[in-house]
Amino acid sequence: MQKKIETVKTLLDALPFIKEFTKEIIVIKYGGSAQETPQLKEKFAEDILLMYLVGIRPVIVHGGGPKINDMLEALKIDSKFIDGQRVTSKEVMRIVEMVLSGEINKDIVSLLNSHGAKAIGVSGKDAHFITAKPKDFAKWGLTGNITNVKADVLQKLIDDKFIPVIAPIAAGEEMGHPGYNINADLCASYVAKAIGANKIIFLTDTAGVLNNDKELLETLTKAEVEALKADGTIHGGMVPKVDACLEAIEGGVQKAHIIDGRIEHSMLLELFTSEGVGTQIIK
Ligand SMILES: Nc1ncnc2c1ncn2[C@@H]1O[C@H](COP(=O)(O)OP(=O)(O)O)[C@@H](O)[C@H]1O
C-alpha cells in the first residue's frame, strides 16, 4: 500500500508542471549522443510518449554528426568543420541527406511509433517548409543559413496530433538544387521560434555548459555566454548550441536548456521537477 501511495505522490508532484506545459509546444534537439545505446533510445521514446500523453506537443529535431562522419570515413570522403559547422561539398551533401533523412530520421520515427506515438518524419525539403541560403559558399559550400520556416506546415501536423521528427536539411530556392546542410542546433531554434514553442531542450553529451574547472554552469545570460565564447571556454560543437539557445530566446521562446542526453529520463527531470537539470539560458 505504502508503495502505491508513493506512486500517487510522485504523480501529484508532477501535476503543477503538467498544468504549466500541457498544450505547449516543446522543441527537443535530439543529439547523436543520446542516440548511442538502445537503452537510451528506449528512455527517450518513453519520455516523449509521456510528454505527448499529458498533452504536451513535442517537436523533435535530430542531429547525427557522428553517423555522417562514420559514413564519410567508410566512403573515404574528406570532411572538415569550421566553427562547429561542417563544410559541405556536393558529394558530402548526398551523404548528409542519406544519413539524416534516410537512416536516422526513419529510425527515430519507427522507435516512437513502436511505442504508440504518432510520429511523422520530414525534412525541410518536404513542402519546402524550411528554406536556406549559403552561409558563405566559398568557405562552407552547401552549409546553409535558414531563411524561412513555414510554421503552418508544422502546425497542421501538430493539430492532427502528429509528433514531427525533423531532419535538418533545407530546400534551396532554385529548381533542382541539392539542398542545404543545416546545423541541427540552429535548425531546432529556428523551428522553435517559427512555431512559438514555449521551451527548447538540447539533449547532448555533457552535463551542460561547463566552466574551465569542469563545473556545471546552471544559468547563463546572453552577456555571460558571449564572455565564455570570447575567452574560449565555450568552443567547438558547444558554439552553435549556445548560439541556437540565444536565437531561440531572442525569438520569443521562454527558456532554452542544454541537458545531458546520456542520463536516463533527463528530459522528464527537467520538465517535471523543480530543480531541473543542466544549463538554462535565460533572457
Ligand atoms: N564549455 C563547454 N561545456 C561543455 N561542453 C563543451 C564546452 N565547450 C565545448 N564543448 C564541447 O561541446 C560538445 C557538445 O557539442 P556536440 O559534440 O556538437 O554535441 P551534439 O552532437 O549533441 O550536438 C561537448 O561534448 C564538448 O566537447
Ligand SMILES: CC(=O)N[C@@H](CCC(=O)OP(=O)(O)O)C(=O)O
Ligand atoms: C552544417 C552542419 O554542421 N550540419 C551537421 C548536421 C547534423 C548535426 O548537426 O548533428 P549533431 O547535432 O549530432 O552535431 C553535420 O553535417 O554534421
